[in-house]
Amino acid sequence: MAADKVKGGAERPRWSLDRLVETGLGRTLVRIAALLALIGAWQLAGNDTIGLLFPTFGRTLVAFWGLVSDGTLQVALLVTNQTLLAGIIVMLVVGIPVGIMTARVSVLDRIVTPYITFLVAIPVIALIPVIQAILGLTFAARVTVVVLFGIPYVIINTAVAVRRVDPVLTEMATSFGASRLVILRDVVLPAAVPGIMAGIRIALGQALIGMVVAELTIVGAGIGSLIADLQGRFRVAPVLAIAVTIVLEGVLLMTIVEWIERRLGRWSQS
Structure with missing residues (x-):
């Protein structure tokens, strides 16, 4: 044996x-x-001495607690996340329908694609002076920067996902007399869910970058202004603590998106 x-x-x-x-x-x-x-x-x-040297984890944790205990970090995050939330809503409400229509209407594809390619190809930060000249130092200007950083990836991935839906599925639905709206709702969108969610994940990462860049370059309250203030006073540990906080927020957002994707996966598989 x-x-x-x-x-x-x-x-x-x-x-x-x-x-x-x-x-x-x-x-x-x-x-x-x-x-x-x-x-x-x-x-x-890291180095535990106070100065411009890279701080240790312990020193960064102490700096983080100092920002939390006096409420500075919470206030900055509240202001910043208002910009981020508004930008994400605009990205999804505009980006997903435009991506779907771009994939299904050839004329719209020819109109939209060059501009989306332009936004992907150039650094969006180069457009910030133009945005600031048009919208000024306003909340709308910061939201616009966040949207421009992320929306191209929502549109591109949505369009690609819709184009890659198996034509056999749509032809079968058509043969059973389904209307275009029903085919879009019950066939195309469920099959395109993985691609759309992949685009949203990429767009969220870009939106976080746009959120910080907007507040660093466009005068206003929030995380960007707090970072600029701390950098001006050469306080490295608090700046690093804020950077880690932004990273953790990004991880939390990605976790939420993964949870939503799993829930939508049941609809997609059905």
Whole structure:
């Protein structure tokens, strides 16, 4: 009898690192271990003396607590996230329908595609002086910057996802007498969900960048102004604490998008 078999011929379970990582607990443990390793490396690479040197994790944590305890960070995040939320809403409300129509109406495709290519090809920050000249130092100007950073990726990925829907599905629905609206709602959109959500994930990352850039370049309250103020006083640790906060907010947004994508995945598969 083989050594790796028990009575009755069943194979003993073989535990390996790959199998452990594939489990939910394993993935969590790996992420925690990677995070602890990163924090340890950060602590070793940093410097605890106050000045312009790269701060340790402990010094950054103290600076973060100082910003939280006096309410400075919360107020800045509230103002900044108003800009981000408004920008995301505009990106989705405008970007997804334009992407769908671009994929299904050839004339609109010829009109929209050159401008979308233009926004992807050039650094959007170069357009900020133009936006500021038109809209001034306003909330609308900051929202516009956020939208311009992210909306091209929503439109492009939505259009590509709609174009890649299997034509057999639409032809079958047409043969059963389904209208264009019904085909779009019940066939095209569910099949295009993965591509659309991929575009939204990319757009959110770009929107976060646009949020900070808008507030650093267009005078106003929020995270950008707080960073500029701290940099002017050579306070490196608080600036790094704010940067880490923005990263954590980005991770939270991506987690929410993944949860929404899983929920929409059931509709897509049906």
